[in-house]
Amino acid sequence: EAGVTQFPSHSVIEKGQTVTLRCDPISGHDNLYWYRRVMGKEIKFLLHFVKESKQDESGMPNNRFLAERTGGTYSTLKVQPAELEDSGVYFCASSTRLDNGELFFGEGSRLTVL
Amino acid sequence: AQSVAQPEDQVNVAEGNPLTVKCTYSVSGNPYLFWYVQYPNRGLQFLLKYITGDNLVKGSYGFEAEFNKSQTSFHLKKPSALVSDSALYFCAVRDFWGSSNTGKLIFGQGTTLQVKP
Numbered sequence: 694e695a696g697v698t699q700f701p702s703h704s705v706i707e708k709g710q711t712v713t714l715r716c717d718p719i720s721g722h723d724n725l726y727w728y729r730r731v732m733g734k735e736i737k738f739l740l741h742f743v744k745e746s747k748q749d750e751s752g753m754p755n756n757r758f759l760a761e762r763t764g765g766t767y768s769t770l771k772v773q774p775a776e777l778e779d780s781g782v783y784f785c786a787s788s789t790r791l792d793n794g795e796l797f798f799g800e801g802s803r804l805t806v807l
Numbered sequence: 808a809q810s811v812a813q814p815e816d817q818v819n820v821a822e823g824n825p826l827t828v829k830c831t832y833s834v835s836g837n838p839y840l841f842w843y844v845q846y847p848n849r850g851l852q853f854l855l856k857y858i859t860g861d862n863l864v865k866g867s868y869g870f871e872a873e874f875n876k877s878q879t880s881f882h883l884k885k886p887s888a889l890v891s892d893s894a895l896y897f898c899a900v901r902d903f904w905g906s907s908n909t910g911k912l913i914f915g916q917g918t919t920l921q922v923k924p
Contacts, residue, residue, distance in 0.1 A: 697850070724910055735811075736851075736897060736914035749911065784851065788910065796912060798843070798851040 695719065697799035699785050705805045711773040714802045718767070718787030724748075725768050726788075726796060727760060731781040739783075742768060754779075775806045809834045809900050813915035820888045820922055828883040828918045830898030839901035840881040841912060842872055846894045854896075857881060868892070888922045895919050 698717045706712050718725045727739040739758070740750040744765035753760070757776070762768040772779050782803050786796040810833045820826045832838055842854040855866025862874045872883045883896060896919075899912040 699850075726911060728914075733916070735916045736899075738902075738911050738913070741911055786851075795841075795853050795856065796851075797853070800848070800850040 697785055697787050697797050699783075699799035699802045701802055702800065703803045703805070705807065706775055707807055708777055709774045711771065712775055712804060714770045714772075714783050714785075714804070716768045716770070716785030716799060718785070719797055722787035722789055722797070723765070724788045725762060726786045727768070727770055728784040728786065729781050730784065730801075731778075736784065739770075772804070775804075777806050780804055780806045809838075809902050809913050811898050811900050811913055811915040813896075813898055813918045815918050816916070817919045817921060820920070822890050822922050822924050823887050826885050826888040826892070826920065826922070828896050828898075828920060830881045830883065830915060831879050832881060832898075832900050833879065834900055838874075838881075840872075840874065841899040841901070842866065842870070842881075842883050843897045843899060843914075844868075844894050845897065845917075851897065854883070888920075890922050890924055893920055893922045 700715045704712050723744050725742040728736050730736045738752040741748045742762045745762050759771045782801040784801045786798045788796050812831045840857045843851040844854050845851050854870050855864050857864045857874045865871045870885050895917050897917045898915040902911045902913050
């Protein structure tokens with residue numbers, strides 16, 4: 694069974710540019726989460742999809758971040774325009790049932806904004 | 808609001824010695840607690856969880872964690888450390904909004920475990 698895959702693994706962009714991160718969850722997982730870890734800090738929740746619907750986007754930093762999940766399958770997270778403080782590692786995770794608790798994580802997309 | 812604290816940025820231990828990575832939590836209600844590990848250039852991997860039942864939880868790779876309600880702690884332990892255990896370890900608690908299970912996890916800052924030969 695394929696795990697959660699994320700693309701790209703590393704992106705280096707200039708301040709003001711746009712970047713789109715993609716996450717392919719495990720097939721059949723309705724729940725999809727985006728998290729971010731800024732250097733040395735805790736992993737912070739960004740948002741949660743149930744199928745194609747945004748269940749909770751309370752962690753999104755501001756309106757420069759836009760997440761979508763087309764047809765309840767893969768998800769994209771767009772940052773436009775990128776700022777220096779957006780640098781970090783963006784993790785995607787998926788799960789089946791809420792009461793299980795175990796999230797399956799991808800390897801992360803490292804974003805560096807110069 | 809739920810929160811998790813990992814008081815140590817780094818833990819150093821010699822191979823073969825027991826290891827402990829500390830975690831304390833603050834929740835309203837009963838906690839759902841987790842440990843994840845991140846090896847270099849890899850994603851987070853689930854190690855173990857505590858939902859209910861025995862206070863000593865056994866997980867992957869010989870790790871275990873002890874839930875202590877009076878001390879609000881969930882320390883990760885292993886009787887004999889291996890060099891290959893060197894990694895970044897995260898403690899997490901399930902977030903509940905009132906009585907609703909949101910499914911999301913709240914993570915600590917992470918603790919780097921360095922096991923030396």
